[in-house]
Amino acid sequence: xxxxxxxxxxxxxxxxxxxxxxxxxxxxxxxxxxxxxxxxxxxxxxxxxxxxxxxxxxxxxxxxxxxxxxxxxxxxxxxxxxxxxxxxxxxxxxxxxxxxxxxxxxxxxxxxxxxxxxxxxxxxxxxxxxxxxxxxxxxxxxxxxxxxxxxxxxxxxxxxxxxxxxxxxxxxxxxxxxxxxxxxxxxxxxxxxxxxxxxxxxxxxxxxxxxxxxxxxxxxxxxxxxxxxxxxxxxxxxxxxxxxxxxxxxxxxxxxxxxxxxxxxxx
Numbered sequence: 001x002x003x004x005x006x007x008x009x010x011x012x013x014x015x016x017x018x019x020x021x022x023x024x025x026x027x028x029x030x031x032x033x034x035x036x037x038x039x040x041x042x043x044x045x046x047x048x049x050x051x052x053x054x055x056x057x058x059x060x061x062x063x064x065x066x067x068x069x070x071x072x073x074x075x076x077x078x079x080x081x082x083x084x085x086x087x088x089x090x091x092x093x094x095x096x097x098x099x100x101x102x103x104x105x106x107x108x109x110x111x112x113x114x115x116x117x118x119x120x121x122x123x124x125x126x127x128x129x130x131x132x133x134x135x136x137x138x139x140x141x142x143x144x145x146x147x148x149x150x151x152x153x154x155x156x157x158x159x160x161x162x163x164x165x166x167x168x169x170x171x172x173x174x175x176x177x178x179x180x181x182x183x184x185x186x187x188x189x190x191x192x193x194x195x196x197x198x199x200x201x202x203x204x205x206x207x208x209x210x211x212x213x214x215x216x217x218x219x220x221x222x223x224x225x226x227x228x229x230x231x232x233x234x235x236x237x238x239x240x241x242x243x244x245x246x247x248x249x250x251x252x253x254x255x256x257x258x259x260x261x262x263x264x265x266x267x
Contacts (some may be wrong), residue, residue, distance in 0.1 A: 040060045040061065040062040040063075040066070040068065040086060040088060041060060041061055042058055042059070042060050042124055042127070042131040042132075043059050043060055043061055043101070044057075044058070044059035044145065045057070045058050045059070045122060045131050045132035045143065045145050046132070046143040046145070046202050046204075047108075047132075047134040047141060047143045047204065048141065048204045048206070049111060049141050049204055052110050052111050052112075053107060053108075053109065053110055053111065054107075054108045054109065054110070054111055054113075054114060054134075054141070055105055055106060055107050055108060056105070056106050056108060056122065056132075056134070056143075057103060057104070057105045057106075058084070058086070058103060058104055058105075058106065058124075058131070059101065059102070059103040060086070060101070060102060060103070060104075061099045061100070061101055062088070062099070062100060062101075062102055063097050063098070063099065063100075064091075064094060064097065064098045064099070064100050065090060065091050065092075065094035065097055066088045066089065066090055066091060067088070067089055067091060067102075068086050068087065068088055068089075068102065068104055069087045069088070069089045070104055072087050073085065073086055073087070073104060073106060074087075075106060075108065077108070077109075077113070080118055080119060080120045080121060081120075081121055081123065082108065082120055082121065082122045082123070083122075083123050083124075083125055084106060084122065084123070084124055084125065085124075085125040086104065086124065086125070111136075114136060115136075116136045116137070117135065117136070117137060118135065118136075119133050119134075119135045119144075120133055120134050120135065121133045122134070131145070132144055132145040133145075140203060140204065141203075141204035142201050142202065142203055142204070143201070143202045143204070144178065144181075144199045144200065144201050144202070145199065145200055145202070146197065146198065146199060146200065146238045146239070147167045147168075147169060147177050147178075147198050147199060147200035147238065148167065148168045148169070148200075148213075148238075149165050149166065149167055149168075149198070149237050149238045149239065149240040150166045150167065150168050150215070150240075150258050151165075151166040151240065151256065151257050151258015152164070152165055152166075152235060152236075152237050152240050152241065152242035152256065152257050152258065153166070153242060153256045153258065154235065154242050154243070154244045154251075154254045154255075154256060155254075156225065156251050159224045159225045159226050159249075160221055160224060160225075161221070161222045161223050161224070161225055161244065161251060162219055162220065162221055162222065163194075163196070163219070163220045163222050163235045163237065163242065164217050164218070164219050164220075165196070165198060165217065165218045165219075165220070165237045165238075165240075166215060166216075166217050166258055167198065167200075167215070167216050167217070167218060168213040168214070168215055169200055169213060169214055169216070170202075170213060170214070171214065172214060173203070174202060174203045174205045175200060175201070175202055175203075175214075176200065176201040176202075177198065177199075177200055177201075177216055177218060178198075178199045178200060178201045179198065179218050181199055182196060182197060182198045182199065182218075182220075183196070183197045184196045184197070184220065187223070188223070188228075188233060191234075192231060192232065192233045192234060193233075193234045193235075193236055194222055194223075194233070194234070194235045194236070195236050196220055196235070196236070196237045196238075197238065198218060198237055198238055220237075222235055225246055225249055225250055225251050226249040226250075228246045228249075229246065230246055230247050230248065231245070231246060232244070232245050232246075233245075233246060240257055240258070241257065242254070242255060242256050242257050243255040
């Protein structure tokens, strides 16, 4: 027969093992989360020509327990693809992780390296999507990036479902919402999400002072309601999303985003 003392020892050992494993797992998760967190994301990009050189400026958000090692920023140019590596160095003894904005400038090389009327796409290492592009047209340098979206509104015209994006840009001499080069997914994906990418063209303004933002709206026809099954659907334009509900071939509820539009409309 097993003695009570042996049972006590066994229970104590099991509890000790569980406590150590649990402690190690928790610490490991916190450490892993901090290490695996993407230390930066691009929020803005534009390129300029100074003298005979082309440079691109990247503005990004970064955790305050990281900093970019600016002396070791590297890039490669392969055809019209430019890949940039922003090495992030971890800063120790930071108790609380917060976002902060920083920027860096990359000298790409002489103007003669880049062909007229050819689009050069810029990608950040380990980033699945391009962060922007630039092109020389008629002697002028234009940068392209996703336009800032202030809100997305869903509306209907009969059975047509329409998404309206409210975009904010700088003065129209420098900034243009490039709807002609917008792209969209081929219908809704398996999660009922329809994605639209709406770019902005920015002229190399050579230090011109930018005035307050201009607001414009841009309309996209999404689908016909009688072709969609019952359920909730989402339309994402750049990084802003609105939703609607289909029931029996009709839009019965709409969830808009943006300060100028109601957060929720019910038809």
